[in-house]
Amino acid sequence: MNNLATNSNNNKIYLDQDTQDIILALFRQEGGYSEFIKFSAIDQLGNYTDLFWARTSTLAEKIKDFYVYADCNYYISANTYKTPFDRTHDNLFCFHNIVIDIDIHDNPDEGELVRAERIISNYLQSISFPLPNVIHWTGRGIQLWFTHWRTTPKCEFLRQKVARFICLLIQEQLDINNSPAKVDFSSSLNPVGIFRLFNSYNSKVGSVSQCDFIHDNQARLEDLLDILDPLAKDYYTKKKIERIQKEKQQQNNENNNNKKVVNIAPTTAYNNLNKKRMEFIVSSIKSENRAIGDEMRNCRLFLYYNAAKQVYGAEAKNKTYKINKLFKEPLSMNEINTIIKSIDGYNYLTIHNERFFEIGDFESKSWKTRQQKRNKQKKSKEERNKKIIELHKLGYKQKDIANLLHIDRTTIYRILKNP
Secondary structure (H helix, E strand, O other): OEEEEEEOEEEEEEEOOHHHHHHHHHHHOOOOOOEEEEEEEEEEOOOOEEEEEEEEEHHHHHHHHHHEEEOOOEEOOOOOOOOOOOOOOOOEEEEEEEEEEEOOOOOHHEEEHHHHHHHHHHHHHHHOOOOEEEEEEEEEEEEEEEEEEEEEEHEEEEEHHHHHEEEEEHHHHHOOOOOOOOOOHHHHHHOOOOOEOOEEOOOOOOOOOOOEEOOOOOEOOOHHHHHHHHHHHHHHHHHHHHHHHHHHHHHHHHHHHHOOOOOOOOHHHHHHHHHHHHHHHHHHHHOOOOOOOOOOHHHHHHHHHHHHHHHHHHHHHHHHHHHHHHOOOOOOOOHHHHHHHHOOOOOOOOOOOHHHHHHHHHOOOOOHHHHHHHHHHHHHHHOOOOHHHHHHHHHOOHHHHHHHHHHOHHHHHHHHOOO
């Protein structure tokens, strides 16, 4: 896959046509705008050098005459700049590419890199996400170049959100498959970062990098986010559950001095609360009619099984399997069993009402907690007291206020005495 061509007349190495085509596909000239791409290098002594800035309008001519030396490291920016002076955030002109940088720092193995690329490609295809336009094998890692429609810095929040979601979901898949490859979040999320030039020398491994040009299609960031958003919600849901479990484990370890956790059997009142929660979860799943990927399946089955176990004991598992079928896209048996196993490790978890509503992300708030009722009553009294004081200032007598608001005159007297 080495696409470098050597000019024997002057020992300079020119980029061949395939490499030029990759660069032109990633930085397309559109609308006649004047924007610049940065090319730089690090020599044998480790000295950083700015080589040149190339206008997108004359990029084809510029890279045609561009030559490199075999013992230097060369880099290219992923996005474009307003002026050919500073590679800074304020000088950014447009976002063109998202580059996911993946490395194996300890004993990089080519077989593991190939396996990591297959894991990622299979996952992206499984979620109907576009494959990267370019896969750059740098020698100790891979860089995935996703080119998208030109986007101004005003929409940086959208670009960064898409990039972060891709990083999170790819790293999760690598971890699940026990791959030693790690996503470099800092590099991948840096909009003014520079990346190794395609098919160029890497002094750290002593070899030339290699490139696979997969396709030249461009995606809209909004379309990418539509695919990633529900998957990211599931990701954060699982992390939230893991955090709750970890906090509970730490609390149990501290309170019980590493002794076996012993739960006191729930009282009748608490059993009634758990039944109420189970009914509420079922009702919410049926009534909210959420889209696939946004059903909060992990969180809600977590809450349901935790409540059911305290009421029904061993029968809770079958009840949870049954409730899972209410989702448009039910969880797999393995995923449910993972939730069940996580709760069984503590016998059950004590979850307060406020945390219950937070974890489940329920749309309906028809089931009010006691604290919510107290807050509502308190607010109602404050509004009543304010109305009494306002009417009194307007000249109304206590008798008239009592008739208007249907309140005892003694109450009005007490409020006016201590406003």
